[in-house]
Amino acid sequence: MYIREFQDMMRRIYFQRDSKRGIAGTFNWLVEEVEELGTALKDNGKKALEDEFADVLAWLASLANVANIDLDKAATSKYDGKCPKCRKTPCKCPFSKQE
């Protein structure tokens, strides 16, 4: 499915609720879903893990709807086939301290 199509589907199903909840509340839900994904990565089976990935993407799309951001355009403008920093594929950026 296209990223845009998925975001539009989230709008049809959830925009009424998302817009009432607003940006801050919807962001808080996204954070909660990311925490659940973190738990599922440690100890759940594949189906549960797939569900958590789906939920994070769904809440990210919901948040984009409330913030009036086109997720497809945003993603493909920044990531156009090469690393946006070093302009290489594969990425050749120096490793950061966190890695």
Added chain:
Amino acid sequence: MYIREFQDMMRRIYFQRDSKRGIAGTFNWLVEEVEELGTALKDNGKKALEDEFADVLAWLASLANVANIDLDKAATSKYDGKCPKCRKTPCKCPFSKQE
């Protein structure tokens, strides 16, 4: 762009680094990007906000690559045009305490 195409692009650009970093380290980066998105939602302009949405999607796709999850399949299996809980469009689930 298709969700799958975006995930494949992330694999071409970043899989070497992502696989070395592993699941836990890549998850930590996702969390960091979500925090940056939270900041951008409060006080940055539209371009900065688009970049942060792009980064969260990029790290989610990277994490899916490391965890061997097909993000497109996961998302469209759970969200098939109706709310997965109440099976309505728009969603008619009762509001939770957090909303």
